[in-house]
Amino acid sequence: MELTVNGSKTYIYTGTHALEPGRTTWLFVHGAGMDHSAWILQSRYFAFHGQNVMAVDLPGHGRSAGEPLGSIEAQADWLAALLDAASVEQAMVVGHSMGSLAAVDFAARYRDRVKGLALVGTGFPMPVAEPLLEATRANDPRGIGMIMNWGISPQSHLGGNQAPGLWIHGQGVRLLEQAAPGVLFTDMNACNAYEAGVARAGEIACPVHFVIGDRDMMTPPKATAALADAVTAPVSRTVLRGCGHMTPLERPNELLDELIAFGARLG
Amino acid sequence: MSSTSGPFSFDTLSLHAGQQPDPATGARATPIYQTTSFVFQDSDQAASLFNGERAGHVYSRISNPTNAVLEERVAALEGGVGAIATASGQAAVHLAVATLMGTGGHIVASHSLYGGTHNLLTYTLPRFGIETTFVDPRDPEAFRNAIRPETRLVFGEVLGNPGLDILDIEAVAQVAHDNGLPLLIDATFTTPYLCRPFDHGADLVYHSATKFLGGHGVAVGGVLVDSGRFDWDASGLFPELTEPYAGFHNMDFTEEYGPSAFLLRARKEGLRDFGACMSPTTAFHLLQGLETLPLRMQRHVDNTRRLVAFLAEHEAVEHVGYPEQPDHPDHGLAARMLPKGCGAVFSFTIKGGREAGRRFTESLNLFSHLANVGDAKSLVIHPASTTHHRMSSEALRAAGISEGMIRLSVGLEDPDDLINDLKRALRASQKEAR
Numbered sequence A: 001m002e003l004t005v006n007g008s009k010t011y012i013y014t015g016t017h018a019l020e021p022g023r024t025t026w027l028f029v030h031g032a033g034m035d036h037s038a039w040i041l042q043s044r045y046f047a048f049h050g051q052n053v054m055a056v057d058l059p060g061h062g063r064s065a066g067e068p069l070g071s072i073e074a075q076a077d078w079l080a081a082l083l084d085a086a087s088v089e090q091a092m093v094v095g096h097s098m099g100s101l102a103a104v105d106f107a108a109r110y111r112d113r114v115k116g117l118a119l120v121g122t123g124f125p126m127p128v129a130e131p132l133l134e135a136t137r138a139n140d141p142r143g144i145g146m147i148m149n150w151g152i153s154p155q156s157h158l159g160g161n162q163a164p165g166l167w168i169h170g171q172g173v174r175l176l177e178q179a180a181p182g183v184l185f186t187d188m189n190a191c192n193a194y195e196a197g198v199a200r201a202g203e204i205a206c207p208v209h210f211v212i213g214d215r216d217m218m219t220p221p222k223a224t225a226a227l228a229d230a231v232t233a234p235v236s237r238t239v240l241r242g243c244g245h246m247t248p249l250e251r252p253n254e255l256l257d258e259l260i261a262f263g264a265r266l267g
Numbered sequence B: 001m002s003s004t005s006g007p008f009s010f011d012t013l014s015l016h017a018g019q020q021p022d023p024a025t026g027a028r029a030t031p032i033y034q035t036t037s038f039v040f041q042d043s044d045q046a047a048s049l050f051n052g053e054r055a056g057h058v059y060s061r062i063s064n065p066t067n068a069v070l071e072e073r074v075a076a077l078e079g080g081v082g083a084i085a086t087a088s089g090q091a092a093v094h095l096a097v098a099t100l101m102g103t104g105g106h107i108v109a110s111h112s113l114y115g116g117t118h119n120l121l122t123y124t125l126p127r128f129g130i131e132t133t134f135v136d137p138r139d140p141e142a143f144r145n146a147i148r149p150e151t152r153l154v155f156g157e158v159l160g161n162p163g164l165d166i167l168d169i170e171a172v173a174q175v176a177h178d179n180g181l182p183l184l185i186d187a188t189f190t191t192p193y194l195c196r197p198f199d200h201g202a203d204l205v206y207h208s209a210t211k212f213l214g215g216h217g218v219a220v221g222g223v224l225v226d227s228g229r230f231d232w233d234a235s236g237l238f239p240e241l242t243e244p245y246a247g248f249h250n251m252d253f254t255e256e257y258g259p260s261a262f263l264l265r266a267r268k269e270g271l272r273d274f275g276a277c278m279s280p281t282t283a284f285h286l287l288q289g290l291e292t293l294p295l296r297m298q299r300h301v302d303n304t305r306r307l308v309a310f311l312a313e314h315e316a317v318e319h320v321g322y323p324e325q326p327d328h329p330d331h332g333l334a335a336r337m338l339p340k341g342c343g344a345v346f347s348f349t350i351k352g353g354r355e356a357g358r359r360f361t362e363s364l365n366l367f368s369h370l371a372n373v374g375d376a377k378s379l380v381i382h383p384a385s386t387t388h389h390r391m392s393s394e395a396l397r398a399a400g401i402s403e404g405m406i407r408l409s410v411g412l413e414d415p416d417d418l419i420n421d422l423k424r425a426l427r428a429s430q431k432e433a434r
């Protein structure tokens, strides 16, 4: 569906269902250069199981107009404006990678808007290697190669996709290629520049569930631990063995199971 | 454009892509999941699988774990987002066409196509309201001029039949894209080892895996691969991909699957409804062949070059048609597009016409006389006395076939043994002619 957020045309995928008042709403926030389609299975599941789904295309991504927001804080503020525009009070927020930082910042600064927080492929700090920053600054396609080479686990590089006949590496590359020039760099820069991760994590009030890939090179388990240790609200975590950073692509079924269980725990 | 193959090289992907040791048993080889169907964990999991809320297998007409390994492997080797294994090469091209158009649709195709594909486009698809205009593959502008408002696909083979005309994929892709159309390539003769059409701008590729991909002449199959790069939304000509599909819970494929939209539609509609799926045992045979694709293709080409050189010098041979020969019209294009070689299927013309051709094929010992290509064993056919034997000299000439034309598919034998076989048969063909 389309909404206007901060004056800009915004697309959210709702799993072919209209948002209904009184239902739990799942807000999915994608990672750098991606869009709502990264969450296709999980969003369809909740939408077809009596819950509201808002899988966003951040400004300048996918089908949403506007320029990409330059900072994690701006993304968090935008999520609040989005919920306002959709008349949704409170949501279960799921963030991947850059989207996980936006979700942390949002949950800390808009506490009453977040019922539970699921963080996927997350960690703090989220430094971006200089060659990757350089390549994305120049819109050099090698940047996309680096993201996917580092982003999925050695196992996933050999394939064995849960989705029949789809080649994970190729899917990721093509999805990132669809991003407009400059988007990937703006996103990388936002991750790199975000400084408030640990401070904000301490301000979160809702339960937080971490889904961790033990072969995640972009947000290694140590960086995830730094973020998780800073959370004073109830924390749970699941480690997916053999999974890298691109959990929605690499392990869509386990990720869905984690979210179903987390949602059930919070009622 | 970025590489979609990942950190591993072609040779490594040929062995590994798509497969991890079997999670259930630890089996190193790809198990043959010879089962029609897959047990549900519970009703909710079943409903979720059916509705595209979970990934997995339901019924082997639509997907199967052994087939999925083959699909991922070919996608990795071609540099695409995924693939669909089909019952044959013909089933693969039909699936591509049927996914992109229905009655009223139109195709612009090279006129140098495999005969079976030519039949499909000329005689069979028109019965279902799909017309084709054939054009000279050497003339990209001819493709442009043949495009109509109802055109939905541009189509050709990397190496045309029978003259091995090379399609300038880059130029024809440009024409297609200028018109919001995808370019489909039959890459059967080259395999991704010799040419990756996506690297040159093609959007869809298919193979008769029956041939070099499998490589051993034991299994009929096809594979349809998607680059994931064509922008169906921007084109605006493909409502099948960009508008809700009532046949699958109003799924909107580009909205929901982005770069994989075409493959999802093809699987959830064409494979489901037309049902031309591959058997898992066939997928296993093809995977076994793919493991040695780079080794085999190199040897196929090395042997072919030896034979081409031998034949070109032979007094009983009028002409050898291989694009690496200086007198082939696509010599320059071959050097640019196919530096590793132009495959292992080629034709030459024997002196003495139909009769000499017949005697030649019947005198060979090592080459098997049959209607196939791309086997590990060397093959031969003389169209004028077999597949085309009812055609007049004039009709043959119109099809680009001369009376003395012999087609070879060069195998992996010792090239000296092959040359000795050719030498003897050439002698026999000429002796009795006098």
Ligand SMILES: Cc1ncc(COP(=O)(O)O)c(C=O)c1O
Pocket: B088, B089, B090, B091, B114, B116, B117, B157, B186, B188, B189, B207, B208, B209, B210, B211, B220, B221, B222, B372, B373
């Ligand atoms: C170039 C080419 N394309 C397609 C096909 C059709 O493939 P299949 O026989 O697997 O249906 C063939 C078969 O001879 C072929 O040679």
